[in-house]
Amino acid sequence: MNLDQALLTFIDEARELLADMENALLAAEEAEDKQELINAIFRAAHTIKGSSGLFSLDHIVDFTHVVESLLDRVRDGEVDMDGQLVALLLSCCDHMGLMIEAVARGEIAPDEQTSVKGADLLAQLNAYLNASVQSLTICAGLEEVPSMHRIDGETDESDHWHILVRFAGDTLKNGMDPLSFIRYLGTLGTITDINTLHNALPPAAEMDPEECYLGYQIALLSQHSKADIEGVFEFAGENCRLRIVPPHSKISEYVQMIESAPNESARIGELLVRCGTLTEAELDTALNVQKSINPPPLIGNILVEQNTVHPVVVEAALAKQKQISDMKAKENQSIRVDADKLDHLINLIGELIIAGAGVNLVSQRSANAELQERTSRLNSLVEDIRDSALQLRMIKIGATFKRFQRVVHDVSKEIGKDIELVITGEDTELDKTVVEQIGDPLMHLVRNALDHGIEPTETRVERGKSARGTVALNAYHDSGHIVITVSDDGGGLKRDKILAKAIERGLVDQHQSLSDEEVFGLIFEPGFSTADQISNLSGRGVGMDVVKRNITALRGSVGIQSEEGIGTTVSVRLPLTLAIIDGFLVQSSDSVFAIPLDMIEECVAFTSEIGHDYTDLRGEVLPFVRLRELFEVEGEPARRENIVVLRHGELKVGLVVDRLLGEFQTVIKPLSKIFSQVKCISGSTILGNGDVALILDVPSLVKLCIEKEKTNTNLNSGSSSNYLLESI
Amino acid sequence: MTIDENGKTALRIDGDMTIYRAHELMQQLLEAFGRSANVEIDLSGVTELDTAGLQLLMLAKKVAQANSTELHLTRHSPAVLDVFELLDLAPFFGDQLVIQPSS
Numbered sequence: 001m002n003l004d005q006a007l008l009t010f011i012d013e014a015r016e017l018l019a020d021m022e023n024a025l026l027a028a029e030e031a032e033d034k035q036e037l038i039n040a041i042f043r044a045a046h047t048i049k050g051s052s053g054l055f056s057l058d059h060i061v062d063f064t065h066v067v068e069s070l071l072d073r074v075r076d077g078e079v080d081m082d083g084q085l086v087a088l089l090l091s092c093c094d095h096m097g098l099m100i101e102a103v104a105r106g107e108i109a110p111d112e113q114t115s116v117k118g119a120d121l122l123a124q125l126n127a128y129l130n131a132s133v134q135s136l137t138i139c140a141g142l143e144e145v146p147s148m149h150r151i152d153g154e155t156d157e158s159d160h161w162h163i164l165v166r167f168a169g170d171t172l173k174n175g176m177d178p179l180s181f182i183r184y185l186g187t188l189g190t191i192t193d194i195n196t197l198h199n200a201l202p203p204a205a206e207m208d209p210e211e212c213y214l215g216y217q218i219a220l221l222s223q224h225s226k227a228d229i230e231g232v233f234e235f236a237g238e239n240c241r242l243r244i245v246p247p248h249s250k251i252s253e254y255v256q257m258i259e260s261a262p263n264e265s266a267r268i269g270e271l272l273v274r275c276g277t278l279t280e281a282e283l284d285t286a287l288n289v290q291k292s293i294n295p296p297p298l299i300g301n302i303l304v305e306q307n308t309v310h311p312v313v314v315e316a317a318l319a320k321q322k323q324i325s326d327m328k329a330k331e332n333q334s335i336r337v338d339a340d341k342l343d344h345l346i347n348l349i350g351e352l353i354i355a356g357a358g359v360n361l362v363s364q365r366s367a368n369a370e371l372q373e374r375t376s377r378l379n380s381l382v383e384d385i386r387d388s389a390l391q392l393r394m395i396k397i398g399a400t401f402k403r404f405q406r407v408v409h410d411v412s413k414e415i416g417k418d419i420e421l422v423i424t425g426e427d428t429e430l431d432k433t434v435v436e437q438i439g440d441p442l443m444h445l446v447r448n449a450l451d452h453g454i455e456p457t458e459t460r461v462e463r464g465k466s467a468r469g470t471v472a473l474n475a476y477h478d479s480g481h482i483v484i485t486v487s488d489d490g491g492g493l494k495r496d497k498i499l500a501k502a503i504e505r506g507l508v509d510q511h512q513s514l515s516d517e518e519v520f521g522l523i524f525e526p527g528f529s530t531a532d533q534i535s536n537l538s539g540r541g542v543g544m545d546v547v548k549r550n551i552t553a554l555r556g557s558v559g560i561q562s563e564e565g566i567g568t569t570v571s572v573r574l575p576l577t578l579a580i581i582d583g584f585l586v587q588s589s590d591s592v593f594a595i596p597l598d599m600i601e602e603c604v605a606f607t608s609e610i611g612h613d614y615t616d617l618r619g620e621v622l623p624f625v626r627l628r629e630l631f632e633v634e635g636e637p638a639r640r641e642n643i644v645v646l647r648h649g650e651l652k653v654g655l656v657v658d659r660l661l662g663e664f665q666t667v668i669k670p671l672s673k674i675f676s677q678v679k680c681i682s683g684s685t686i687l688g689n690g691d692v693a694l695i696l697d698v699p700s701l702v703k704l705c706i707e708k709e710k711t712n713t714n715l716n717s718g719s720s721s722n723y724l725l726e727s728i
Numbered sequence: 729m730t731i732d733e734n735g736k737t738a739l740r741i742d743g744d745m746t747i748y749r750a751h752e753l754m755q756q757l758l759e760a761f762g763r764s765a766n767v768e769i770d771l772s773g774v775t776e777l778d779t780a781g782l783q784l785l786m787l788a789k790k791v792a793q794a795n796s797t798e799l800h801l802t803r804h805s806p807a808v809l810d811v812f813e814l815l816d817l818a819p820f821f822g823d824q825l826v827i828q829p830s831s
Contacts, residue, residue, distance in 0.1 A: 171779075172747050178779050182814060194816050198786050204758055207787060209750035209780055216815075 007103075010051050012336070014100045017044040019402070022093050026405050029086045038081060041089070042071040043322070048096065059110040060099050063118050066125045067092050079128055088128075090406075092121050159247045160192060161222055161229060166200075166215035168239030173210055176235060182216065185232045189222025215241075230279045243307060246277060255316040268300050271317040272309055282308050339432065342392055349382075349389050350580055350667040354686050356382045357665065361688035383665060386580050393433075397475045397484070398426030400439055404446050408471060411450050418468045419454055425475035430482045434554055434574055438484065441547040445486040445570050446471060448543070453490035453568055463565065465489070481556075482576055487569035493562040495519050520560035524548040555682065557699055559649075573649065583666030583685065585693065586644060586657040588627045589635030592693040594666050594685050595655075599646050599698040603660055606641035613712070615643065615654060623709040624654030625701065630680065646698050653705040655696075668695060680704060736766040742773035745781030745808075753781065757788050765797040772803035777811045789821060 021044040028037040045068045052060035067089070073079040095118060099110065110118070163185075167178050185191065197215035201207065222229065226244055233242050246254070257275035269287065272278035286302045300318055303309040356379055363375040401423045412419040430438075454460075454469035461467055474485045495516060502522045503510045526545040551558045556574035575596075582597040608615040614623045624643055627633065638658035646653050668683045675681065682697035737760045745753060760767045769788070774781075785801065792799035801823045804812065809825060812818060818825055 179782075179811060179814065186814070194814075196786070196815055196817065196820065198783075198790070201783065201787055201790060204754075204787060204791055207754070209754045209784060210747055212779060213783060214779060214786075 007055060009336075010055060011100060011104045013051065014048050015097070017048055018093055018097050018100070019399075020044050022090065022406055023402055025086050025089050025093065026409055028081055029083055034081055038071070038075050042068065042075050043326075045071055057099075057103060057108065059115070059118070060096065060103075063092075063099070063122065064096060066122055066129070067096075070125050070128055073129065085128065088121070088124055092125070095121055159221065160219040161189075161226075161247055161250075162245040163218040163220060163229065164215070164241075164243040164245075165218070165233060165236070166197070166241040167212045168237050169211045169213070171212040171237060171240070174237060176237070178212065178214060178216070178236075181233055181236060182218070185218065185220065185229070188224045188228060188232065189220050191218055192221055193219035225276050227276070227279045230281060244279075245307065245310070250277075251310050251312055254310075254313045258313070258316045258320045268298075268314070268317050268321055271320055272303070272313065275313070275317075277309050277313045278303065337392075342389075346389050346393070346580070349386055352382055353386060353580065353665045353667050354688075357686075357688035358690070359688075379665075386665065390431075390580060391429075393431050394429035395432055395435055396426060397428050397430055397435060397482075398423075400435055400442070401426055401473050401475075403439070404443070404473065407443065407446060408450065411447065415451065416456075417450070417454055418457055419450060420468055420470050422470055422472040423474075424472070428475035428477060428482060430475075430574065430576060434482075437550060437554055438572070438574065441550045441572070442473075442484065442486065444543045444547050445572075446473070449486055449488040449490065449568070449570075453488035455491045459491075477576070478573075481573050484572045484574070485569055486572075487567060489567040492564040492566055492568050493520055493523070493560065494564060495562075498522055517559060517561065520562055523560070524558070555697075555699075557649075580665065580667050583664045583695070584644075585661035585664045585687075586627065586642075586655070587659040587661055588631075588633045588637075588657050591631065591633045592661065592687065592691065593627065593631075593657075594664060594693045594695045595644065595646070596666075596695070596698060597663060599648060601645040601647045601652060604643050604645065606643050606656055613708070617645065617652075617654075620652075622652060622654045623705050624656055625705045625708070626656040628656070628658075630701075630704075646702060648699045648702040651702050651706060653702045655701070666695065735764045736768055737761075737764045738768045738770065740770040740773060742775075744776040745774045745784070746776055746778040747780035750780045750784065753784055754787075757784060761788070761791055761795070761797065765795070767792065767798065768800045768802060770803050771801055771808045772805050774805045774808050777808050782811060782815075782817075786820070 021041050024037045024040045024044070028034050028041065031037055045064055049061055049064040049068055052064065070079065071089075074081055074085070079085070095114075098114060099118075102110070102114065165178075165181075171178060182191070182194070195217040197217060198213065200213040200215065202213070207213075220229070226246060229244050230242065233240060236242070254275045254277040258271055269278070269283045273280060273283055282303075286299055286306065286308065289302050289306075290296045290299055300314045304311045304314050356375075360375050360379060363371045366372070405421055405423075408419055408421040449471045454471070455463070455465075457467050460469065470489050472485070472487045474487070476483055499508070499514070499519050499522075502508045502519075502525075505525075507522060507525055508514065524544045524547070548558055551572055551574070554574055556572060558570065558572045560568065560570050562568040583594040584597045584600055586593050586595060604617065606615075608624070613625070614621050616622070622643075622645065626637075628635075628637060641656050641658055642660050643654040643656055644660070646655055664685075664687075666685045669685055670683055671678075671681065680697050680700045681694050682700075683695040684692050685695055687693050739756065739760045741753065741756075743749070757769075760769075767788070769785075789799055791797075799821075801808075801821055804823075804825055812821075812825065
């Protein structure tokens with residue numbers, strides 16, 4: 001791996017870590033139990049520092065080091081994580097982000113401006129650090145635990161188990177004899193050294209000859225496990241104190257075992273027991289000790305203090321534990337894949353589908369039953385591959401939503417309102433490109449909600465609302481689309497004001513009758529704004545039309561619902577996949593068209609009143625268009641036509657066609673720019689026989705039909721009308 | 729128990745030197761020490777030695793050291809040798825161990 005590749009990975013990783021850090025900081029301000037969040041923040045900073053060091057990015061290392069030191073103090077409880085500190089750390093997070101981005105641009109050394117900003121932040125960090133130095137000196141005087149066995153101690157003893165056993169006073173009276181234990185121990189290996197500890201023997205006058213005062217220090221050469229050795233003394237009774245220290249070579253073995261252990265449990269005790277350096281009995285003792293002390297110390301510390309486990313092994317276990325919980329935090333195992341490779345794969349699958357369709361056609365024409373069966377199997381496999389491949393490009397929208405936490409946090413402070421962001425539907429998945437492009441429009445909608453939607457706190461209280469405003473982001477799937485909503489419980493849109501402004505600007509005629517939704521839709525017009533005051537954020541009238549354009553470019557649509565005084569909801573509808581969809585073929589004369597299957601409600605036989613373009617669908621009025629007319633297909637209609645009922649959102653419309661040809665895996669081949677003006681077509685596809693079929697753009701079709709319907713109604717009722725909505 | 733001309737007390741222990749006779753043995757030992765500054769214990773008759781017995785011997789040694797009197801263990805029986813070997817007690821007591829030929 002060359003250095004550039006490594007640097008790219010570092011930058012990606014650093015970005016992710018900074019995002020994690022930011023999220024954790026935002027959550028830490030409110031959270032009850034901050035410890036885990038603080039640990040996460042610390043780990044993020046620590047990792048960035050370490051990785052930066054690898055690339056000799058000293059300015060990042062130096063900065064992050066101070067951040068890490070402060071976080072360390074927070075972790076130890078010496079510094080409190082209050083709102084002020086969170087704000088400072090968020091600024092540091094941003095600064096680190098700036099430095100990372102600079103590196104991404106190829107600027108390895110910091111520039112003047114960055115250095116100045118960094119120095120300023122460092123000064124603030126140091127202020128915190130110095131304040132807590134005094135409390136550090138109090139913690140001096142850690143107990144010196146006499147470590148009995150150094151790793152690099154006597155070489156000839158390094159491969160021995162060291163066992164220290166102090167028998168209970170009543171051992172002899174209970175019928176046990178230490179000698180028998182030692183003899184048994186000898187069967188597990190070779191006792192190379194044994195020392196009788198007799199310092200507990202009292203003076204002759206006080207001695208009870210039936211009491212046991214002896215202990216032993218034993219060096220044992222053995223291949224057995226710690227549990228086995230412990231088992232030797234099983235009957236020595238509860239009051240027998242036993243300490244078993246594994247040989248030096250075993251320690252590295254334990255460390256290795258821990259590192260290679262499966263990533264199931266993340267509890268230190270379990271890790272240590274599983275690798276053999278700790279026995280169940282010892283763990284129980286340590287746990288009891290832990291319970292008896294308040295606040296409970298870490299189990300690893302207890303074990304090291306008691307010399308039950310070697311510190312090196314405990315450290316390995318801690319590292320493993322962190323690894324496991326980090327992985328769990330990422331939820332699923334994941335692999336980084338080049339987006340290009342993925343696109344290439346999907347293209348190939350598209351070609352595969354088309355080729356498969358061709359094979360299918362031939363096989364159906366042949367009389368060969370076996371061939372038909374095999375091709376049918378092939379088809380279903382290809383469909384599965386298609387689905388899986390498209391899934392690869394899907395990512396959860398949760399990550400995008402999380403970014404807005406920071407925005408809401410900062411902006412609400414900036415404009416002095418108390419606003420909370422509620423996120424639901426974070427697990428809803430959508431295509432990667434869509435996610436990337438929907439970020440900016442959503443951001444704008446959220447800012448609007450913050451600035452214009454939510455009223456100032458006093459106004460809210462006056463109106464009897466909660467002082468804290470809520471902006472809610474939600475995402476869910478709906479028939480082949482993903483719907484993202486941005487809602488607020490603010491003042492709502494003022495219909496009259498908007499209508500008045502629109503009339504003023506000549507966008508609508510004052511005699512027009514418009515539905516609420518249409519009125520609200522006016523705010524997407526370029527330059528439209530009813531804001532009395534233009535703020536930093538919005539109000540210039542530049543944003544909403546860009547939002548709409550971006551969304552339309554993604555073949556999506558946007559709508560607004562609002563109630564004055566209650567709130568507003570903006571809904572963005574986006575198609576789920578851009579490349580390969582389930583399609584349904586229809587035909588009029590010789591022309592074949594494809595319709596996205598998930599937009600089709602049902603197919604019915606064609607009936608209607610003569611001269612009217614609507615039909616009765618089980619009591620419902622269904623307007624329709626004739627495919628033939630729409631695209632000026634030559635030829636005569638078939639004797640028995642069909643209506644395909646299309647659905648877009650709440651609206652239903654019928655499409656009259658000659659024949660229904662059935663389902664078809666549709667690989668969307670985009671049309672070139674020449675066709676961009678063609679209404680109601682969103683792409684093309686290649687049929688099995690090599691012919692080209694056009695794909696209908698259902699939303700446009702639906703709109704067209706509804707408009708036509710209205711025009712007819714208005715004409716029939718004798719009033720004039722203008723086409724309101726912008727041309728498709 | 730005998731006392732000879734040099735003021736050395738010779739004590740011979742027969743039978744099991746175990747917890748069952750612990751009290752009795754302790755009395756004997758303490759008596760021996762009470763008599764003179766030089767005690768010799770003949771262990772050839774010891775048929776079994778357990779921890780209780782061992783503790784007594786060790787106690788004896790510690791008492792001797794404390795009082796700067798002498799203590800010698802002699803003619804260790806196989807049972808005693810067994811324990812001494814297991815626990816590597818020779819250095820502690822400092823006596824010569826003679827391994828009897830097995831009969």
